[in-house]
Amino acid sequence: MTRTTDTARLPLLLTELRLPTVARLWPSIGDTADTEGWPAARTLATLLEHEVAERANRRTARHLADARLPAGKTLDTFDFAATPMVSLARINALAAGDSWLDSGTNILLFGPPGVGKTHLSAALGHALVEAGHRVLFTRTTDLVQQLQTARQELRLAAAIEKLDKYRLLILDDLSYVRKSQAETSVLFELISARYERRSILITANQPFGAWDDIFPDPAMTVAAIDRLVHHAIILEMNTASYRQKTAQARITDITSSADPSPSN
Structure with missing residues (x-):
């Protein structure tokens, strides 16, 4: 009778403690533990390991959605x-x-259009989220x-501070x-605010x-570059456009398939 009562109470207790994975798995793991004679510590550890792993998976899924990385x-x-x-x-x-994230190191990725800069940066961001870091693309x-x-709404400092949650x-x-574009100096303020604290790619x-075409004056350009480069990893992708090569290969394939086979 006591065991039956305890079994009936478990779902309520686990819900109250917000342990949904334990609540879902304890019947099957409990049966295995009873059958194989597990000690209580092993049973509890197994259940909690599943709970921790599931929470990590849910956290990663939330952070991936929040990162807005290209699919x-x-x-x-x-x-x-x-x-x-x-x-x-x-x-x-x-x-x-x-x-490198701990030291606020930046990554600067240069190259002509179509060489895969966006793909590589998004891929790196995806890997970092999987490793437990917050990222925004x-x-x-x-x-x-x-x-x-x-x-314009007098909340620039708060908006920049909100971005601090992203490593x-x-x-x-x-x-x-x-x-x-009006007031691109906000970009300089963002760079300055994250300098040596949070990383930028x-x-x-x-x-x-x-870069003189980006910032309002040469002095700001120099200051922005100085802050970015002081702790930076620079990657150059000076190669032919990947998109162009892919398109050319596709055209070649289509042309080849359209050519009639020589008659015997």
Whole structure:
């Protein structure tokens, strides 16, 4: 009778303690423990290990959704053979995060359009989320517009502080920001606020020499570059456009399949 009463109470107790995985698994694991004669400590440890693992999976799923990473762009789908100047071993080391994120080190990813900068940055972000880090992926122009709105509403400092929860902020396509857009100095304020505290990954089509087109004045350009480069890992992807090569290969395949086979 006591055992039956305890069994009936368990679902209520586990719900109260917010242990849904234990509540779901305890009947089957309990039966296994009874059959195999597990000690109580092993049974409890097994149940709690499942609970911890499930919580980690749910947390990762939430953080992946919050990161806004482009779908399908992971390290497994990135063509490292097409970009030999990018070391797979180095990217795998960066994917672990830890030391470079702890020091607020930035990653600057340069290369012409179509070489895979967005794919690689998103893939790295995905790996970091899987490793337990908070990441946000955004087009630089979109974030600049959001920060401009925050400034107009006198909440710029709060908006920048809110981004602190992300250990890595991925700013894609920096080169498309132009100083002709109103108040792009908010980008400089973001860079300054994260300097030596939180990491930024920037993808850009143009090298530093062309960044005068982004910030309102040369002094701000120099100051922004100085803050980004002080603790930075610079990756250059100066290769032919991957999109162009893929399109050309597709055209070649279509042409080949359309050619009639020579008659005997």
